[in-house]
Amino acid sequence: MEDILARVVAPLPTYETRDKTPPPPESHSLDFMHFYKSLDKEDRPGLLAQLSRDFGVDHRGVSELAAKLQDSQLRDPATVLQVEDRLRYSLTPRYKQLLNHISRVEGGVKFLVDLRADLLETLASKSNESSHVKDLNGTLKSLLSEWFSVGLLRLERITWLSPCEILQKISQYEAVHPVRNWTDLKRRVGPYRRCYAFTHAAMPGEPLVVLHVALTEDISDNIQSIVREVATLDSEEDVNKINAAVFYSISSTQAGLQGVDLGNYLIKRVVRELQSEFPHMAQFSSLSPIPGFSSWLQGLLSQYRKEGRGSDLLSEQEWKEVEQATDSSPGTQTVDALRKLIGTSEWTRSERLSGVLEPVLMRLCAWYLYGEKRRGYALNPVANFHLQNGATMWRLNWRADTSPRGVANSCGIMVNYRYFLKETPKNSSVYLQNKSIMASDQVLGLVSQYQKNSKL
Amino acid sequence: MEDILARVVAPLPTYETRDKTPPPPESHSLDFMHFYKSLDKEDRPGLLAQLSRDFGVDHRGVSELAAKLQDSQLRDPATVLQVEDRLRYSLTPRYKQLLNHISRVEGGVKFLVDLRADLLETLASKSNESSHVKDLNGTLKSLLSEWFSVGLLRLERITWLSPCEILQKISQYEAVHPVRNWTDLKRRVGPYRRCYAFTHAAMPGEPLVVLHVALTEDISDNIQSIVREVATLDSEEDVNKINAAVFYSISSTQAGLQGVDLGNYLIKRVVRELQSEFPHMAQFSSLSPIPGFSSWLQGLLSQYRKEGRGSDLLSEQEWKEVEQATDSSPGTQTVDALRKLIGTSEWTRSERLSGVLEPVLMRLCAWYLYGEKRRGYALNPVANFHLQNGATMWRLNWRADTSPRGVANSCGIMVNYRYFLKETPKNSSVYLQNKSIMASDQVLGLVSQYQKNSKL
């Protein structure tokens, strides 16, 4: 193992000869790729650790130049720039060249994307020595960011006339609302639907991020009407019935491109595309799932039960109704009954239970999305994504996803993040810099109900 | 002017928020591009100087981190890595972000390529403050190197069925052996010829580097047979007559991509392409011009005349023949006669003169190519290019380019740099690292004749 690394990871040329050094033979890159792929999954972290540790930056050289820079502060600006440039160069990890050369080999870029997926997995498992591996990850991420810069991406519209290979992948990658069969897939690329993907010249036939759009009369308040409705597959689109574009699914397909911002750009490009196809279209919105709401809620109930603060969540009247509806005795038992209730989907089949729970769950969900934070940003990752893009938290929708999955994840609630095009840049800045969330009156109303109740 | 820069060049986010900062609105990039293009040619260097000077690296920040790194030497490796990463980040010039954002705009990459052409022009004119501009150039070059990495380039074969737009550009860009008309052009993409180009997704329809190849029975020893011969335009290629691939012209089209190695990769890709089309092909060679030989020779003669060392260049017998052939008296006057003679192309029309000059010029030319150096590498840029690629200086050819241009530039001599595929990687390393040139017996023989004569 050491043999191969020592052989294929060339030493960094000196600063003076850096433009005069020929690239190593392509076979070095191929050898490394072959060796890496031949390793068992569990042996790869070891190799990556070694690569990052033994073939990284020459710390001594950096240190010397840093010292020199201190001296040079006294001298002329040109010298400062010169030393800075040398310092910058000396901060290049030796393995960066290997990554660069691999990218030039056929299939090399895809290899590096997959290698980064391995890296991220390793980092997630928090093994030791992770600071070198973290550096390797940072270096690779910044290279990938250059290669997957938006100027190099190609927007493709996927239709039923696209190659089967692509459509099959679109189907496999759809994580939000799984595709059930080919008829289902055909509908998702058929009339009143648009499916767009970014692809990249170095990874042909591989959609990197996929956006599904429904063209509707009004902003949809449930997903059934989009993915279940028996749309006439062969009908012609009636432009007069198209007023809104609803982004109902966005999926990144490459784990190794985490942190390389593609989804944001894809939404912007698609908006431009749609505006040129439908000049009068004025409503753009997501219809988004709320992963994590149910488990957050279970946790909350469990905690309040322990703390005996149930009344901070539901009003007395509401508890009473739950009691009656669940045939439970008051107090702790009712909290348990409630927890059990929302642990299955049975309540959705009862008009009465559903009626009792709607105000409660909507209020709690609004708070979950708007009020729960991580490092100051929205805890819910989907919310965070759209808020970063400059969207407004616009509408919570009851009974919006009645699939087992939808009920299990978010009690069937979904949310629209709406894109008011003129305001997205400002919203995005405000969110990212001030961490403050733009929300509609409906959302704010629910949030304030929650706060009133829980005396926040 | 300051206004616009201050507005569009965002400050570098802090290290902590670097992944949390939204990109500026696209309009910033567009504004800058528009403003820059609207400037008069002579006002651009000023803007570039200002951009590079006032929106570069935060030297104080760098210095502080460099100091910190000194301290941190005592501490654990993880901290060292951390500080190095911060230092690396702090060495990012503020304008780098602008360049990055411009690259994402439609037409942005082409804009930056052209901007770099301006930068190189400014640097060539050696105006003051060039150290900042040099830094800007270095930053842009390294970005372009990533974007124009070979993995992102597409090899296109150009034929008579290619779009007229591309063929017109191929014609315009051909600097080595100018295309005279469309019939000429048609021949250069017709049977027994191949024309390849690299293109890039971000600059569609724009060939970046173009390679012309002739498919011949033997390695060609003159250019007339390639670009003048009345090849039957509509004939079918006879595979049995194709034993050699002669690269007779390679042109880079984008001044702004100077230093971004494309030609080398293009030759390698084309060799692979040709090998797959003609599995039995075994001979690969350039047929290259020798720009600068004539003027070097004139300079040499002028100098030797001054120094009275004419006999170091030609033997007594040779001088006598020149005397007779030019009707001049011996000594200084003969040198002048010789200079005058090779200053026009008349001698080429005389069998006798030609016969007298052949051994002399071939010998001197071999020396020019093999012996004349700049910083240890071949002075002649074409030689330097092919030697870097790992080619062998294989054969000097007399009367190889009898066009006025050919006679004026290199006394009609051309040279084959031959690619022995198995040896090119090794040759390339040896040349770049040891500066030693691989040459054939013919070339070495001529060189040693020269040396014997001039008592070197």
Add this chain to the structure above:
Amino acid sequence: MEDILARVVAPLPTYETRDKTPPPPESHSLDFMHFYKSLDKEDRPGLLAQLSRDFGVDHRGVSELAAKLQDSQLRDPATVLQVEDRLRYSLTPRYKQLLNHISRVEGGVKFLVDLRADLLETLASKSNESSHVKDLNGTLKSLLSEWFSVGLLRLERITWLSPCEILQKISQYEAVHPVRNWTDLKRRVGPYRRCYAFTHAAMPGEPLVVLHVALTEDISDNIQSIVREVATLDSEEDVNKINAAVFYSISSTQAGLQGVDLGNYLIKRVVRELQSEFPHMAQFSSLSPIPGFSSWLQGLLSQYRKEGRGSDLLSEQEWKEVEQATDSSPGTQTVDALRKLIGTSEWTRSERLSGVLEPVLMRLCAWYLYGEKRRGYALNPVANFHLQNGATMWRLNWRADTSPRGVANSCGIMVNYRYFLKETPKNSSVYLQNKSIMASDQVLGLVSQYQKNSKL
């Protein structure tokens, strides 16, 4: 209804003005198409009958010219030619013009193909007045033959990269060995398989006739190894393992193109294609089903039972074995037992029964294919197709299609029609003209066993 016909079917211009008559407005064609498509299925034959009867040939005009031709026999050849040309023109049915104009409208050709399918259905149901309808059918068929002439067809290779729309159709049209799911489909266009189709410019995206080919080491003797085998979907083809091309399915997709010879040409084109891809390939053969064998056999047994001639079919020894194997008493009852036996697929699961039946069924099947005729040509339509193309009846294969369908249709037997390329033209002529079938020794041997047994 009469209204529309009278309006859209223009009268035939006079012979003199035939080149001077402007085409009717396109709207006439569109009106007819619209009207026809709006008719209920059962009303269409009426319209077609009326069109063919009332807008056909002007019999009086024809008759007059025929009479004139009789006179003209006396006169000069130029006059004869002239009258013949007038006669030929006068034999043009008036509706032919309508068909011609429809073909020029977008979607018109496809409309006519579908209309012909209706015509063929009408004719098959043998309603009265069919002689006019038959004429209409003949006229339309000859027009379609021109439009679908091979020079106008495009060979497309279908792969997993082809549009989903096409692949879905390929799947739907596959009548011989139905496609079970998309993985199955993917395999049929994957490694070691080829799928080709003819398409036509006037019916884009519509495969007209589809040929499935397996690339194998030897000519396959069963279909399971082709459509069921768990081939590694992503394996690379090993050219050294490809010696034979087995045409295992050919399907015409357009009922309306019956009698327009496409399959024959497709096989020839594909052979050419394969020869250029695999220059050394020497074996070309079908692996074909034998539809109709089982029902023919049941009929035969039933008849022989009635006539008491059972011993003409099986030898005494064979009957005895059947008796034992089926636990039946001798004579009529055994015949019944045999009929019952081959009426289900149970026997295929018994080694013993299978062993008893193999020689019997193979012999009878060989006779069915070789000896049973209709108007002198092979009764079995698949046999007739390949024999017309010049193939040789090469090998009967036992247990070649063990699917329920295969056992039900042909007792699991399949046959290879082999294409010896040098002999196909001759074989084709001999079969079509002399009605004699080229067969291998295996087939002829089985046939002669049958004949010996049945004292033919």
Add this chain to the structure above:
Amino acid sequence: MEDILARVVAPLPTYETRDKTPPPPESHSLDFMHFYKSLDKEDRPGLLAQLSRDFGVDHRGVSELAAKLQDSQLRDPATVLQVEDRLRYSLTPRYKQLLNHISRVEGGVKFLVDLRADLLETLASKSNESSHVKDLNGTLKSLLSEWFSVGLLRLERITWLSPCEILQKISQYEAVHPVRNWTDLKRRVGPYRRCYAFTHAAMPGEPLVVLHVALTEDISDNIQSIVREVATLDSEEDVNKINAAVFYSISSTQAGLQGVDLGNYLIKRVVRELQSEFPHMAQFSSLSPIPGFSSWLQGLLSQYRKEGRGSDLLSEQEWKEVEQATDSSPGTQTVDALRKLIGTSEWTRSERLSGVLEPVLMRLCAWYLYGEKRRGYALNPVANFHLQNGATMWRLNWRADTSPRGVANSCGIMVNYRYFLKETPKNSSVYLQNKSIMASDQVLGLVSQYQKNSKL
């Protein structure tokens, strides 16, 4: 020669076996094509004569069936239809099959198009035996009409991005206003211009008929502004400046497709294309040359001079002016002077002469276009083409083509045939059936001036 025909032209199968006869081997077609192409130009008519004479219709068979038809009149309709069908079949010339088979071979359709060009040349030279050759021509024309039916043609827009091969052909085929160089060509496919062609699947890369369109503010009254104007080649089209589409050149490229109506359909398709690109465009017109006007005029003057009826052409006042302008004496001499004058282009450079001639030439030209007929239709072929298409003779334009060619052919006059889309079908019928020409007031006014003058 006879050998080859006897070998490759198969006998017509009997009526009964016509669907059972295999096509001859492809080699027959290839042999014939090869043989024909190897013949010297002058030997081809002989072959065609022999083919048409010896391999035509079986006259005896036709005659017998014609007789039978007479008998059959007595019998039932089904029998009549049957005999008619046999008669129709028997009227098939034997060589028709050869033509059909050739069309299926690669390059076969193009071969037949070229063969027909030879046929037309032979017929034009009126050699004897032409009645058989005429029949062959008629048969081939009707086959070509089927193959080049509009449903099988593809409309292609030619731009600067089209393959060079096509653009070179476009340039070569442009007969109306010759293309001077590649810049000129680039302009004709650049902004404010459209160039469309019909191509056919069986003749890839070959434009069959080409239409050049200028997009203008008003219907152009001269050709200089279209083909000479220094339009900014790289300007963007301003949709607001596009109100009219001017068809300024239409060229058929295949002599062998004479009589196969393509130009008419191309104009209609292009109009549809332009309407979809520019929904508000309302003006469609040609700007057409008037070939033949000058020579017609010379003939007229010569005749009137002989007949001394000069005063029927010009008024006394006009003659006087010509006299003065040409310094000639009255009478015959003035007519000669006038003839000489318009025989060169000098008069166009004199304001005065030009002024004198304008009313005279415009009047005569209007009459030439409107009044001169051949078999009742417009004598001028361009007029006849557009009038057949349903255009209106809309405006004569003075000094509309000041090129030497334009002055020589039509005294610099050009004419707009305008397409009023709603009226073209009606106009077309009226012209073709009643031979009456739709013309504007300007044209009719000029015509009536002419008539008044010449006392018609």
